[in-house]
Amino acid sequence: MNKKIVSIFTIYFVQFLITSCCNCEPVLTYEMTYTGVEIRSWDTSGFNPVETTGSAIKNSFGLSFELLTELNEVAYNQTLFDLSSFGYSSAYATSCECPPENIIVVDPIVLVTILVTDTQTQETNDVTGNFSVPGYDVEVLSIYDLLEDRPYWLEGFQADLTKTDNVPDNAVFTVKYKLESGTELTAQTQEIKFE
Secondary structure (H helix, E strand, C coil), X not given: CHHHHHHHHHHHHHHHHHHCCCCCCCEEEEEEEEEEEEEEEEECCCCCCEXXXXXXXXXXXXXXXXXXXXXXXXXXXXXXXXXXXXXCHHHHCCCCCCCCXXXXXXCCEEEEEEEEEECCCCCEEECHHHEEEXXXXXXXXXXXXXXXXXXXXXXXXXXXXXXXXXXXXXXXXXXXXXXXXXXXXXXXXXXEEEC
C-alpha cells in the first residue's frame, strides 16, 4: 500500500522535473513611449562609416536615426508555485527557454519623412524616396518598405542616399516621425556641404 502511494507521488513529481525549465525570472510587461529622435550624418566612402558634421560626398552619404524611448513597467507575472526553485529542475531540464519580456508600444509609428532644406534658398523637398536601407543578403529596401514590412526596424536604422538629383549642395536634413496619435517627433542635422 505504501509503495503504491510513493510511486503515485513519484510519478506526479517526476513529470515536473522532466518538463521543467531553468530558473527563469518573472515575465515583465512594459509600455514603451517614444519621446524623441536623434539623427546623425555619415560619410560612407571608406570601409567603415565615419560620422560627419560638415562636408561629405553626395554619393557616399548616409543618415542614421534612433528613437528615444521611455519604458514603464505595467505588469509583473510570476508563477505561484514554481518547482524549479527547489534546485533540481535546472539540472534535469531538457530545454531552457524562458519567456521574453512583453513590450507594448503605446503610440506606434505611422509615417517617416525625410526632408532636405537648401540653406541658400530655404526651399524644402521631401527626399524620403532618395534613401535606401540595406536589408538581408543583397536586398535593398526603401523607407516605405520598412514601414510596411519591418516597422520594428524604424526604431533605429541607417539609410544611404542613393538618388542625389534633388539634393542641394548646402543642405540641412530633417526627419519627422508621425505617430498614431498625430504627434510628430522631429530632429535635424547640422548644415552639410556636399562636394
